[in-house]
Amino acid sequence: MTLAMSWDEWAKHDAVALAARVRKGDLMPADLAAQAAAGIARTNPALDAVVEVFDDVVADPAKDGMNAEGAFAGVPYLMKDLGPTLKGRLQEFGSMIMQGHRPTQDSFLTGKIRGAGLNIMGRSTTPEFGVCSSAENKLYVTRNPWDTDYTTCGSSAGSAAMVAAGVLPISHATDGGGSIRIPAGVNGLIGLKVSRGVYSLAPALSDLSGLVSIQGCVSRSVRDTATFVDNCRGGAPGEFMPFWSSAEPTSDLIKRDPAKLRIALSHEWGDYKSPPHFVGELERVGKMLEGLGHHVEWALPEVDFRKAFAAQTTCYISNFAQVIAGHLARLGLDKPATDLLEPINIKIWESGLNTSYTERNAMQAVFNTTSRAFGAFFERYDIILTPITAKPTPKVGTSEYLTTSTNPSVHDWFANLWKNFAYTPLANLCGIPGISLPLAAQENGLPLGIQAQTRQANDGLLLQLAAQIERAIEGQWNGGRVPVEHVSRQ
Structure with missing residues (x-):
């Protein structure tokens, strides 16, 4: 098969650049789709993404209604295997129990994505129900393209691996606690978790019932993410x-530098703190921002971090228990x-299924006090910077963060998760x-967002x-480096 461009050329295009070439008449959406499919065939044996x-x-x-006149003009896109539904297509949540599941309608956001001109041409890997730190189970072992001995983290595992490997410029991701930002951070990508009230969870959920769940994308350029937000x-x-809604399109806003910002640096969040190398990288980025004219100092919101993480744990356990219960009911299963x-998802179901209103009310009270504390902090500072994680990226097979873990306590499992x-x-x-930017590196050579x-x-x-x-x-994110597993290196 003759491809539209060399792999070097392909990987140097972001989504906006590819769309411009389609509008110019140099390329057709089918050319982009064929090249992306070839890129998947080229890299997926090593990455399992x-x-x-x-x-x-x-x-x-155009088969499923992609709008070739949209901003992205047919740029290929993978949908993470949970989140927005595609009518008649499989959606299996990285889980054995969901194999063969076919939703009967498109989600509202699916229509927005297609309307923006993104060609949803496949599904990317995720851990079971997106709960844990990487996609490693009976179905998939998704590997980091920078070093395949390491995980991509998660839960937007496959999307992050494919975008980092140069196969696609942009792909779908979701974030219930970091699942856009963390894989972006350890794969050298841009990952924006937007505020509540930006992307719809309709029709199955709302921002009220989803509460912590956010949709979005991972990309390699700021303008791609901005264009996704706008559309x-x-x-x-x-x-x-x-x-x-914003006062002006984000794609226009980013063409201007911000005014001088008050930027806080922090890595000590309650009981959790980063290793010295991460702190050094954070300080280096802080100095770079000072060089751009911003005011930078160490500061921290006055948050009761222990109560905040306990409330977050209650939210996850009770929310995921109901998700699992819903699918069990659909399948006619009692347990x-x-x-x-x-194992951990079974324990989540057992622990969270009968969470009381009193427990949820106490959780929401902590959500309120935590939100107010961050709100007060942002009256004094414009931005707070942290490393993306508190520990180095785990190697594939590190089971303590996985839902395949044999940890007998689901609360202990979550407490251990927060340490990283x-x-x-x-x-x-x-x-x-929050946004993860590929500005630093770990001691093992992997990116550090x-x-x-x-x-x-x-x-x-x-x-x-x-x-x-x-x-x-x-434009030289990651210092201009590309991963070992990359379409241009094969």
Whole structure:
């Protein structure tokens, strides 16, 4: 098969650049789909990141209603195997118990994504129900393209691996506690978790019932993420909570540098703190931002972190228990079979199924006090920077963070999870935005994302700062390095 361009050329295009070439008439959406499919075939044996390629959509990108006149003009896109549904297509949640599941309708966001001109041409891997830190189970072992001995983290595992490997410029991701930002951070990508009230969860959920769940994407350029925000945001009819809009398109905002910002650095969040190398990388990025004219100092919100993480744990256990219960009911099962559901998810179901209103009320009271504390902090500072994780990326097979773990206590399992993934989940609790930027490296050579968070509905400021940094480094995220497993290296 003759491809539209060399792999070097392909990997140097972001989604906006590919769309421009389609509009110019140099390429057709089918050319882009064929190249992406070839890239998956080229890299997936080593990465195990793609569940399925929709061959019919590769052949005919308009088949499922993709709008070729949209901003992305047919750019290929993978949907994480949970979240928005695709009518008639399999959606299996990385779980044995969900094999063969076919939703009967598109989600509202699916229509927005297709309307934006993204060609949904397949499914990317995720851990079972997106609960744990990487996609490693009986179905898939998704590996980090920078070093395949290491995990991609999760739960947007497959999307992060494929975008990092140069196969796609942009792909779907979701974030209930860091699942956009963490895999972006350890795969060298841009990962924005937006505020509540940006992307719809309709029709199955709302921001009220989803509470901590956010949709989004991972990409390699700030303008791709900004274009995604501009074209996919917005509430469906009947939303419980108001959806906010920006004063100007984010794609325009990012063309200007932000005013001088008050930026806080932090890595000690209650009981959790980073190793010295991570702290050094954070300090280095802080100095770079000072060089761009911003005020930078060490500071921390006055949050009761122990109570906040306990409330977050209650939220996860009770929410996921209901998700699992719903699927058991659909399948006519009274309880999960041990060969179809992973041990920690069974314990989540057992522990959370009968969570009382009193327990949820206490949880929500902590959500409120935590959100108010961050709100007060952002009256004094515009941005807070942290490393994306508190520990180095685990190697494949590190079972303590997986839902295949044999830990007898689900609460102990979550407490251990927070020791590594400390800096991302409270943004979900508070509904504030956070972005991971590929600005640092771990001692093992893997990327280390630096996370910026800000006040609710100030998502544009994060992208504006990201764009300023991108210009300052001349677009050379990750110091210009590319992963070992990359379409241009094969």
